[in-house]
Amino acid sequence: GRDIIGPQSVVLRGFALPAVEALLQGVDAVTTQSPFRHMETPGGYTMSVALTNCGTLGWATDAHGYRYTRIDPLSGQPWPDLPEAFLRLAQQAAAEAGFANFLPDACLVNRYEPGSRLSLHQDKNERDYAAPIVSVSLGMPAVFLFGGNERTGKTQRVPLFHGDVVVWGGVDRLRYHGVMPMQDRPHPRLGSHRINFTLRKAG
Ligand code: MD3
Ligand code: FE
Numbered sequence: 182g183r184d185i186i187g188p189q190s191v192v193l194r195g196f197a198l199p200a201v202e203a204l205l206q207g208v209d210a211v212t213t214q215s216p217f218r219h220m221e222t223p224g225g226y227t228m229s230v231a232l233t234n235c236g237t238l239g240w241a242t243d244a245h246g247y248r249y250t251r252i253d254p255l256s257g258q259p260w261p262d263l264p265e266a267f268l269r270l271a272q273q274a275a276a277e278a279g280f281a282n283f284l285p286d287a288c289l290v291n292r293y294e295p296g297s298r299l300s301l302h303q304d305k306n307e308r309d310y311a312a313p314i315v316s317v318s319l320g321m322p323a324v325f326l327f328g329g330n331e332r333t334g335k336t337q338r339v340p341l342f343h344g345d346v347v348v349w350g351g352v353d354r355l356r357y358h359g360v361m362p363m364q365d366r367p368h369p370r371l372g373s374h375r376i377n378f379t380l381r382k383a384g
Contacts, residue, residue, distance in 0.1 A: 314349045
């Protein structure tokens with residue numbers, strides 16, 4: 182089924198389930214080349230979420246700020262190729278949500294453990310806000326926070342489960358969002374981890 186959570190945002194419940202093993206194989210291939218790591222924020226904190234990237238461009242943060250790079254600062258090599266299973270799923274989900282011809286060039290892969298959280302933020306480092314973002318949730322459930330266009334507004338809480346895919350775009354593209362601190366509710370396939378990857382058009 183689908184849950185409408187904004188004028189141009191939809192949760193496709195279980196949409197990724199048929200592809201889970203191919204997607205996890207993709208995550209393994211990516212993390213073999215570019216492992217998960219905890220990056221520093223410009224404010225001097227270490228992120229509780231570990232991340233890596235695949236595709237032409239990867240999102241990174243350090244003491245100097247947030248940016249997209251072609252080279253993984255940890256490996257010194259280009260980010261790993263976008264696995265075909267990621268691209269196929271993202272294009273199918275985007276089309277289901279009314280965004281035809283989605284051509285992502287960046288994929289940020291986040292790994293959560295119990296206690297990890299993502300504080301409210303906007304995704305503003307992409308060049309083209311007309312393209313949607315497709316997000317795929319695997320493993321432990323999370324509570325996603327969906328706010329408005331200002332940090333201070335009301336937030337709705339949206340539970341996201343293993344296999345859910347969310348497509349965000351249009352008027353919802355710059356809404357504040359985050360993830361509540363993770364509870365330890367181990368998943369049969371992924372244990373005490375949640376993996377979320379987001380496909381974007383960044384360049
Ligand atoms: C809504 N990740 O990586 S994915 C992120 O679950 C991020 O790991 C979260 O926020 C996670 O930046 C949420 C869903 C998401 C991604 C981008 C959005 C929701 C969004 C951009 C605009 C509005
Ligand atoms: Fe985000």
